[in-house]
Amino acid sequence: MAYATTNPFTGELIKSFPNATDEEVGQALDSAHAAFTAWKETSFAERGAILQRAADLLREQGDEYAKLLTLEMGKLFTEAQAEVELSAKILEYYVKNAEALLAPEKLPVDDPAEGEAILVHDPLGVILAIEPWNFPYYQIARILAPQLSAGNTVLLKHASNVPQSAAAFEQLMLDAGLPAGAFKNLYATRQQIETILNDPRVHGVALTGSEAAGAVVASQAAKALKKSTMELGGADAFVVLADADLDKTVKWAVFGRHWNGGQVCCSSKRLIIADEIYDDFFGRYVEGVANLRAGDPFDPATSLAPLSSQGAADEIKEQIRMAVEHGATATEVGPKVPTQGAFVQPTILTDVTPDNPAYHTEFFGPVSLVFRAKDEDDAVRIANDSPFGLGGSVFTTDTQHGAEVARKISTGMVFINHPTMVKADLPFGGIRRSGYGRELIGLGIKEFVNHKLIDVVDIDAPF
Numbered sequence: 046m047a048y049a050t051t052n053p054f055t056g057e058l059i060k061s062f063p064n065a066t067d068e069e070v071g072q073a074l075d076s077a078h079a080a081f082t083a084w085k086e087t088s089f090a091e092r093g094a095i096l097q098r099a100a101d102l103l104r105e106q107g108d109e110y111a112k113l114l115t116l117e118m119g120k121l122f123t124e125a126q127a128e129v130e131l132s133a134k135i136l137e138y139y140v141k142n143a144e145a146l147l148a149p150e151k152l153p154v155d156d157p158a159e160g161e162a163i164l165v166h167d168p169l170g171v172i173l174a175i176e177p178w179n180f181p182y183y184q185i186a187r188i189l190a191p192q193l194s195a196g197n198t199v200l201l202k203h204a205s206n207v208p209q210s211a212a213a214f215e216q217l218m219l220d221a222g223l224p225a226g227a228f229k230n231l232y233a234t235r236q237q238i239e240t241i242l243n244d245p246r247v248h249g250v251a252l253t254g255s256e257a258a259g260a261v262v263a264s265q266a267a268k269a270l271k272k273s274t275m276e277l278g279g280a281d282a283f284v285v286l287a288d289a290d291l292d293k294t295v296k297w298a299v300f301g302r303h304w305n306g307g308q309v310c311c312s313s314k315r316l317i318i319a320d321e322i323y324d325d326f327f328g329r330y331v332e333g334v335a336n337l338r339a340g341d342p343f344d345p346a347t348s349l350a351p352l353s354s355q356g357a358a359d360e361i362k363e364q365i366r367m368a369v370e371h372g373a374t375a376t377e378v379g380p381k382v383p384t385q386g387a388f389v390q391p392t393i394l395t396d397v398t399p400d401n402p403a404y405h406t407e408f409f410g411p412v413s414l415v416f417r418a419k420d421e422d423d424a425v426r427i428a429n430d431s432p433f434g435l436g437g438s439v440f441t442t443d444t445q446h447g448a449e450v451a452r453k454i455s456t457g458m459v460f461i462n463h464p465t466m467v468k469a470d471l472p473f474g475g476i477r478r479s480g481y482g483r484e485l486i487g488l489g490i491k492e493f494v495n496h497k498l499i500d501v502v503d504i505d506a507p508f
Contacts (some may be wrong), residue, residue: 048208048232053119053351054341054386062208065232076200078173078228078246084227085168085196089144092194097140099221100133103182110182110213114345114372117386118178118206119306119351121342132186134469139490143194146487147494160502166494168196169248173241175262176211177254178353179308185214187473188251189228191490197248198226200235200241206354238262242269249273249493253310256478274482274492276310276406276474279435280414282428282454283464284315286421286447287321289440291329294462298326299333301438301464303391306350310479311436313464314400314408316415316425323417334391334413335379351386351464352410358387361410366405368394383404388442405432425453435475438464457483 049061064300065073082093103110111125120128152162157322172192176184185201192199215230233241240267241247252262253276267271283301285294301313318326340347352358369375382388391411397403401412418424428437436458441447444461451459457475460466467473474483482492 048205050209051206051354052115052116053353053355056355056386058115060209062232064234065237065505067240069238070231070233070237073200073226073231073347074171074228074244074246077200077229079248080224080226081168081170081196082200084198084224089147089194092196093140094192094412095218095222096136096190099217099223100136100140102217102220103129103133103136104327110217112211113213114181114207115342118181118353119212119342121350121435123345124305124350125452128180128183131229131467132182135183135186135485137189138469138485139194142154142487143191143490144358146381146490147195151429152498153451158503158506160500161501162498164167165497166195166491167497169493169495170197171200171244171247172197172493173200173202173238173250175202175238175254175258176204178207179305179310181210183467184253185211187484187489188253189214189218191485192251192493193227193354193486195494197493199228200247201228201230202238202241203230205232208232233414234259239265239281242266242271247271251482251484251492252276259480269395272493274474274484275480276484277435277478277480278433278441278484279310279312279410279479280314280405280407280431280433280462280476281311281370281433281435281456281465282437283316284424284428284437284439284450284454285316285322285326286424286439286441286443286450288321288442289322290442291322291326294440295326295329295333297438297440297462297464298330299337301328302413303334303349303411308353308409309425309465311458311465311467313438314412314414315428315431316413317418317427319421319424320413320417320419327415330413330415331376331378331393335413336377337391339359339380339382341390349382349388349391349411351388353387355387357409358389361389361408361412364403364406364408365392365394365412368401368406370396371401371403373401373403375396399430404430407433421450425450429453429455432478433475434477436460436465438462 050059114125249272326385339349
């Protein structure tokens with residue numbers, strides 16, 4: 046596995062890094078476990094002070110951290126700045142809330158003989174985090190902040206194309222005062238991942254990535270009897286009901302599909318439009334996409350970023366070709382994208398039928414699948430006809446009815462009149478092939494803790 050920074054806009058190889066040696070992995074495991082024995086005994090106040098300092102440092106050096114994101118995976122610089130701020134907010138969320146979220150819970154008991162039953166939430170130990178390249182800091186923050194707050198320590202295996210971002214976040218935490226070993230970035234190989242999972246000091250793995258990677262790692266974790274959480278792909282439905290405000294809805298559709306270059310798990314990949322407004326919406330959507338401008342992601346005038354790598358761009362182009370081969374209509378939209386860089390021409394796919402492989406495929410780039418729904422029930426049917434179940438959205442002027450429609454959509458998250466809302470104080474996760482488990486808020490901090498019952502019983506209580 047080659048760890049290297051390659052600028053997606055220029056194609057220039059900036060820097061490469063050697064894989065971790067087996068000795069380095071062993072040392073990291075030793076250090077992580079040693080750090081845990083002390084870290085689990087620290088107070089919430091001590092843990093929070095370090096996380097707060099990390100958040101402060103992110104903001105103080107925000108542009109420098111953001112530049113690294115744009116350099117390594119090509120996202121717009123403004124989007125990189127927003128990711129830095131979001132990461133700081135996630136750290137701060139647990140500074141403010143971790144102690145209350147993990148407070149002991151007194152359980153109601155039916156029989157006084159059961160005694161005083163209390164549920165406490167104890168840290169487990171070392172947790173492995175396997176993270177993707179599309180949000181290099183945010184993905185780290187949303188697993189690291191809750192797990193450190195809970196008293197666990199973390200080993201990181203990040204994506205091979207963002208090695209400097211991974212190293213920068215490790216250094217950030219050290220600069221903030223985190224004890225050595227409590228968070229370690231490893232340029233690990235696939236074989237070393239399995240070695241880590243089989244180590245008895247490691248108590249779980251959190252993965253965000255592809256279905257294929259998730260299946261492999263989940264299998265390895267299961268064989269080792271370790272808990273896993275999986276945040277995988279998505280093909281979110283963007284449902285537009287007949288009464289939607291089209292001017293605003295179209296703007297959200299363009300943004301929802303194309304932010305971060307379209308490389309978002311919870312991006313609006315399938316636009317499902319009520320029959321009565323389909324033609325009007327489609328014309329406006331084409332116009333909106335055509336206004337996107339591809340170019341240098343550091344240029345403030347650029348509104349469409351390159352993909353993360355030339356390989357990713359080539360894969361999307363092949364997916365489009367296959368969709369057309371099976372009967373879809375592909376409409377390229379807007380000015381021609383630059384020939385330099387890992388760009389893909391914004392493309393709208395229509396006439397995608399259930400027998401077309403594209404119908405159940407995730408497109409990780411600026412490709413929109415647009416469907417005409419006969420009525421509301423048909424829109425819900427199309428939305429649910431997917432192997433994925435991450436997020437989705439419903440657009441309507443009747444928000445109460447929109448919430449009723451949202452209840453019918455089978456995903457982990459549904460938003461009314463917004464494509465997605467990625468925030469520090471909202472849970473993230475899906476169902477079916479989008480994975481299992483949740484990250485952020487109280488759900489995330491309790492994924493890798495021991496929910497231990499302590500029951501104080503009268504010694505004279507009956508059997």
